[in-house]
Amino acid sequence: MAENAQTFRLLRLFPFFGKGNAAIASDRVKKSRKLGLVFWLAVSWLSLCLLATISTNFITFPDPLSQDYAALSAPWTMEHLMGTDNLGRNMFSRVIFGAATSFKIAFTSPFIGMGLGLILGMCAGYFRGRVDSTVSIFIDSILAFPNIVLAIAILFYAGANLTNLVLVIAFYTIPQFTRISRANTMLYAQREFVVAARAQGASHIRILFRELLPNVIVPVAAYSLLIMSFTIALEGTLSFLGVGLPPPDPTWGQMISEGVEELEEDAFISFVPAAFMFLTILSLNLMGDRLRQFTDVKASSA
Amino acid sequence: MPDSTNTTEATLLEVRDITVEYVTQGQRFAAISDVSMDIAKGETLGLVGESGCGKSTTGRAIIQLPTPTAGSVKFEGRELTELTHTDMRPIRKRLQIIFQDPVSSLNPRRRVKDIVAEPLIISGMTNKAEIDAKVREVLNAVGMDPDITLDRRPHQFSGGQCQRICIARSLIMEPNLIVCDEPVSALDVSVQAQILNLLEDMKERYGLTLLFISHDLAVVKNISDRVAVMYLGKFCELASSERIYEAPAHPYTAGLMATIPEIGDKSIDNAMALTGEIPSPLNPPSGCRFRTRCPHAQEKCAAEEPAFSEIEPGHQVACHFPLLGE
Numbered sequence: 001m002a003e004n005a006q007t008f009r010l011l012r013l014f015p016f017f018g019k020g021n022a023a024i025a026s027d028r029v030k031k032s033r034k035l036g037l038v039f040w041l042a043v044s045w046l047s048l049c050l051l052a053t054i055s056t057n058f059i060t061f062p063d064p065l066s067q068d069y070a071a072l073s074a075p076w077t078m079e080h081l082m083g084t085d086n087l088g089r090n091m092f093s094r095v096i097f098g099a100a101t102s103f104k105i106a107f108t109s110p111f112i113g114m115g116l117g118l119i120l121g122m123c124a125g126y127f128r129g130r131v132d133s134t135v136s137i138f139i140d141s142i143l144a145f146p147n148i149v150l151a152i153a154i155l156f157y158a159g160a161n162l163t164n165l166v167l168v169i170a171f172y173t174i175p176q177f178t179r180i181s182r183a184n185t186m187l188y189a190q191r192e193f194v195v196a197a198r199a200q201g202a203s204h205i206r207i208l209f210r211e212l213l214p215n216v217i218v219p220v221a222a223y224s225l226l227i228m229s230f231t232i233a234l235e236g237t238l239s240f241l242g243v244g245l246p247p248p249d250p251t252w253g254q255m256i257s258e259g260v261e262e263l264e265e266d267a268f269i270s271f272v273p274a275a276f277m278f279l280t281i282l283s284l285n286l287m288g289d290r291l292r293q294f295t296d297v298k299a300s301s302a
Numbered sequence: 303m304p305d306s307t308n309t310t311e312a313t314l315l316e317v318r319d320i321t322v323e324y325v326t327q328g329q330r331f332a333a334i335s336d337v338s339m340d341i342a343k344g345e346t347l348g349l350v351g352e353s354g355c356g357k358s359t360t361g362r363a364i365i366q367l368p369t370p371t372a373g374s375v376k377f378e379g380r381e382l383t384e385l386t387h388t389d390m391r392p393i394r395k396r397l398q399i400i401f402q403d404p405v406s407s408l409n410p411r412r413r414v415k416d417i418v419a420e421p422l423i424i425s426g427m428t429n430k431a432e433i434d435a436k437v438r439e440v441l442n443a444v445g446m447d448p449d450i451t452l453d454r455r456p457h458q459f460s461g462g463q464c465q466r467i468c469i470a471r472s473l474i475m476e477p478n479l480i481v482c483d484e485p486v487s488a489l490d491v492s493v494q495a496q497i498l499n500l501l502e503d504m505k506e507r508y509g510l511t512l513l514f515i516s517h518d519l520a521v522v523k524n525i526s527d528r529v530a531v532m533y534l535g536k537f538c539e540l541a542s543s544e545r546i547y548e549a550p551a552h553p554y555t556a557g558l559m560a561t562i563p564e565i566g567d568k569s570i571d572n573a574m575a576l577t578g579e580i581p582s583p584l585n586p587p588s589g590c591r592f593r594t595r596c597p598h599a600q601e602k603c604a605a606e607e608p609a610f611s612e613i614e615p616g617h618q619v620a621c622h623f624p625l626l627g628e
């Protein structure tokens with residue numbers, strides 16, 4: 001019963017799941033407060049970054065690619081909000097445009113990984129036996145590869161474009177999603193409503209989709225925020241190593257990488273994107289952790 | 303009362319020598335072995351025994367979840383053990399199960415209307431109005447107000463209300479047989495009575511046959527026409543409700559009966575009270591499985607397994623020295 005309560009506590013955070021009556025509404029406010037200031041700061045930072053990224057379509061920002069030869073490595077001014085890099089490009093614009101790449105990866109890669117992880121994990125957790133062993137071997141093999149090395153190899157031969165980058169990063173999110181899906185599926189597959197569905201003549205596919213998926217997806221989705229931060233960091237690492245998206249379109253990892261050469265003259269070129277990446281990853285982790293606690297049976301029963 | 307050894311026309315369920323084996327730590331063990339019974343149409347058969355004796359396994363073997371390792375289960379004359387899941391589907395409509403934990407047997411993420419309608423949808427019904435009408439009808443039948451219930455989720459109901467919803471779900475296909483696997487054990491005593499009355503009412507209204515599994519002797523006595531007693535995966539006694547409570551022939555049954563508290567009776571029948579622990583089903587005792595705890599055990603009990611035989615019409619016992627006329 002405890003985990004049901006947790007699930008619905010999480011759902012109440014989102015008004016559109018609720019019935020909208022006064023009792024539930026006041027309850028919701030109470031729970032929201034419990035999430036804490038840090039959680040809401042994290043949400044604010046992410047919303048701000050997301051808004052800025054989206055606003056590039058409507059508001060004219062200084063061109064992140066055009067060079068201002070009069071202001072190379074310029075300090076922070078009104079014209080160049082966060083200064084310019086060694087090539088005279090507007091750092092503020094570059095960071096905002098770079099965020100777009102990070103967010104594209106952060107939203108698509110975990111989504112693909114989650115889909116595949118759910119399929120593998122739920123099959124392993126529901127059917128057990130041979131399916132479980134096969135999935136486990138597959139997951140262990142992914143984990144056994146030195147992950148950056150494989151990513152570099154794939155991107156080097158397949159070409160470093162956004163699609164390949166998203167797919168490679170998605171590949172590395174599969175093990176974690178599989179494990180969480182498997183564990184949660186096993187938890188629910190023992191419950192009597194699954195036997196009841198079987199007794200009504202439901203097929204395995206129907207049980208997986210109608211009975212188990214709605215229960216398993218809640219903790220898995222909460223965990224996906226933590227995975228998002230992992231994908232942003234992985235994109236940074238790959239770009240830093242030179243197999244990320246090629247210049248001139250900015251990404252955070254690539255900006256940090258370019259700034260490293262100028263670290264002694266102008267540390268801000270690396271520090272500004274690094275700070276953005278740090279805050280974004282921190283925010284995602286804080287949010288993800290908090291939401292995970294709401295869905296995690298053990299942590300929240302205390 | 304139908305003859306329990308011969309199949310009569312009124313026999314709805316015929317179970318012959320079913321065995322369910324599991325493999326634990328590389329070791330095979332039988333959760334139940336050679337269980338046989340007949341259930342006549344309209345009858346309630348009670349199944350009692352201590353925890354872990356195989357009552358629930360028997361119930362689940364009958365609905366083929368899982369299919370028994372050996373033996374035969376005939377329902378309405380059709381052999382179920384040979385059917386595939388797809389072939390089994392039309393039969394499942396008429397063969398339902400209710401579980402012990404009503405909260406665990408309802409999916410926490412689905413609405414009551416979807417939960418109760420699920421068997422209809424699985425059976426291929428698509429007409430929304432028709433489904434809705436049926437769902438409302440069964441919810442009314444089990445004493446739940448459809449207008450309040452339909453859009454809620456299970457966690458918004460008490461245990462007793464959840465069990466009512468479970469009963470509604472199993473009734474919606476108008477089944478012939480319902481396996482009730484400890485349906486009231488998880489409920490408060492006051493709610494137990496309500497659910498038992500509801501089951502009785504539904505039995506009359508829908509013409510149900512029940513296999514009522516419970517460890518509560520008093521509950522079984524009230525609801526059952528006949529009672530079967532299980533010990534360590536085997537039947538030890540099967541008789542009409544009156545006979546088994548008045549004149550138990552198996553020492554184990556007698557021991558169980560001695561544990562029923564009676565108002566005004568301050569003495570505890572120590573001579574009959576059960577002592578000792580239930581042996582491990584992984585390594586059951588030789589011969590009669592009850593001999594390690596039996597006050598009447600003799601050499602023959604260790605050497606030879608007693609047959610499950612009739613000592614009077616409709617009264618079967620698996621004991622070398624049944625208690626008769628004592």
